[in-house]
Amino acid sequence: MSARLRTQVGIVGGGPAGMMLSHLLQLGGIESIVVEARSREHVEERVRAGVLEQGTADLMIESGVGERLKRQGLVHRGIELRFDGRGHRIDLSELTGGRTIMIYGQNEVVKDLTDARLAAGGRVFFECDNVKVAGLDAKPSIAFTATDDSREIACDFIAGCDGFHGVCRPSIPAGALTTYERVYPFAWLGILAAVAPSSDELIYTSHERGFALHSMRSPELTRLYIQCAPDEPLENWPEERIWDELSQRFATIDNWQLQRGPITQKGITPMRSFVAEPMQYGNLFLAGDAAHIVPPTGAKGLNLAIADVRVLARAFEEFYQSGSRASLAGYSGACLRRVWKVQRFSWWMTLMLHRFDGDSAFDRRRQRAELDYVTSSRAAATSLAENYVGLPMDPV
């Protein structure tokens, strides 16, 4: 016998999309239950993205979960593009009428949201096994096992916020979704190092040996990424090799120095572009990585997940206030216009900055010209900047 629960919106996945959705629904007076496969510690310690668009940071603050972000987040007004041993600053703020980005770890976002949900009496189940969704066409339910008890939640709707490898998207009947995909022939090796950042701003560097990115989490913690082969085992990357490779890729003609320090975390992330259309089926709505993946070069994955649930929360509010399904019916269409623009930007940044082994001499020259253009034309730099700080969250 399984314990039966009931809620308005059952949310599968307690990452940024799921926890933000649950938080926004609560502010709108709508009940939800979050079902998360991993432990709370795991979700809160998982190091992933770190750049919040201004719209994402604003939403955290406006919705009452931005206190720590305001204290600890690092406001950045520009980024550097580095190639041929020279740095070129893109002044994001000046090019976008004063907009900025915020450096604040994704795990910190999840921590703030989880704290807020639990403090407000929200129901969140961690360490759930055998999660299954059913009844998508009519009366949806979520079944799972947690602390050895099986449970079933009857809901009005399900939000599939369970990431790329979750159960919600594959539960949609074959033929109801069309997927679009591009897999890149490389991955990113990401590290966290206990050393002060070597620059005040992010540095995206394009080098003969491959791409590298300098980012940070705090004045004492540097986050670095390096383009590597997709199938390369982590053991092939001892600390010495990582630092030597990074130093070569960041080298400048005026002898810029990368500070080294103890590596506290490392991992390899494959790179893909993926979209499932439509982002809904019956009473199931997909949001975030469950519906789409972008390569991380434009720092967009987390921001896109937050933009989706903002649209979804409003659609649920409209339904519960007026009974109208109009915004729910238009959810996928409203999100996909923005999703595809962000796909385009992430693909373009990836192509401009990475080394593709099969590239001809022509391709390399064209890539070099792209970097030259974007760092010397105000129009081109403005296009990069408006995408990087974030396209408007509200569908236009």
Ligand code: FAD
């Ligand atoms: P997720 O964060 O994936 O959350 C989904 C949640 O669902 C997880 O907590 C998962 O445990 C849970 N779940 C999965 N299956 C089930 C199930 N069956 N039942 C219940 N719960 C389930 N983006 C960037 O912009 N920059 C980066 O540097 C960057 N690095 C990344 C590194 C890695 C290893 C990964 C995987 C992604 C990275 N991303 C990065 C992308 C970014 O982190 C994601 O776009 C973002 O996490 C999307 O949020 P989400 O809530 O949609 O999905």
Ligand code: DHB
């Ligand atoms: C970070 C990640 C990104 O994908 C990116 O483009 C910039 C910064 C980061 O983790 O800090």
